[in-house]
Amino acid sequence: MTGATRAFAKSDHKRVARCVGYALTLGNEAAWHGLTTVLISRLSDQERAALAFAALMSLSDEHASAVAEVAA
Secondary structure (H helix, E strand, O other): OOHHHHHHOOHHHHHHHHHHHHHHHHOOHHHHHHHHHHHHHHOOHHHHHHHHHHHHHOOOHHHHHHHHHHHO
8 A cells, every 4th residue: 555545545445455355365255254244334335336346347257147146
């Protein structure tokens, strides 16, 4: 995180970024479910939708469809 990001990023965004790192590091089901709770409490619907869009766009069409189907 750059100095400007650290200085101007919203507190909730910093917390979410840290929790994403924890979930990636732990990589287990409990960590990802815990991240869901953090995302709901710290991000708006619009922010969560944008994050989901970016993640789905990074996947192949096949994987994106499978993830979206399971999440719905």
